[in-house]
Amino acid sequence: xxxxxxxxxxxxxxxxxxxxxxxxxxxxxxxxxxxxxxxxxxxxxxxxxxxxxxxxxxxxxxxxxxxxxxxxxxxxxxxxxxxxxxxxxxxxxxxxxxxxxxxxxxxxx
Numbered sequence: 385x386x387x388x389x390x391x392x393x394x395x396x397x398x399x400x401x402x403x404x405x406x407x408x409x410x411x412x413x414x415x416x417x418x419x420x421x422x423x424x425x426x427x428x429x430x431x432x433x434x435x436x437x438x439x440x441x442x443x444x445x446x447x448x449x450x451x452x453x454x455x456x457x458x459x460x461x462x463x464x465x466x467x468x469x470x471x472x473x474x475x476x477x478x479x480x481x482x483x484x485x486x487x488x489x490x491x492x493x
Contacts, residue, residue, distance in 0.1 A: 385466070385491055385493060386464060386493055387445075387446060387463055387464040387491075387492040388463060388466060388469070388489065388491055389461065389462040389489070389490040389492065390467075390472050390487065390488075391459075391460050391487060391488040391489070391490070392472070392487050393457075393485070393486040393487070394459070394476065394480050394482035394485050395455065395456055395482060395484040395486075396483025397456060397481060397482050397483075398455070398481045400453075400454065400457065400480070402428070402437060405426050405437060405439050405450070408476075408479050408480075409441045409448055410424070411479075412448065412461075412472070413441070413443060415471060415472075415475055416461075416467040416471060417467065418463060418465065418467070419443060419444040419445075420441060420443055421442040421443055421444050422442055424439065424440070424441040425440045425441070426438070426439045433453075434453075435453075436453040436454070437450075437451070437452040438450070438451050439451075443463060445463040446463045447460075447462055448460070448461050448462075457480050459476065469487070473485060473487055
């Protein structure tokens, strides 16, 4: 396996802010044993109805990215180092207080 990508789509989220997103990335990386590389980048941009936050956190084995609207979160975690996606799913759903979570796992060879 070259890498694993966990794709998370969350619906019915509440209270998404830039500070919340930054802390999510820090706690997520600690939880799954990923070393952050540089600062987490979070920006608000877009045009209605597609405006929201975008996030990029490099990790030494790849990246965590995300796109967020008021009630939705779309997150991708790609790493050449293996990690337990079941922990990621449970942690992320709880963090965003999501009503619904859809996930997909891609294995890159």
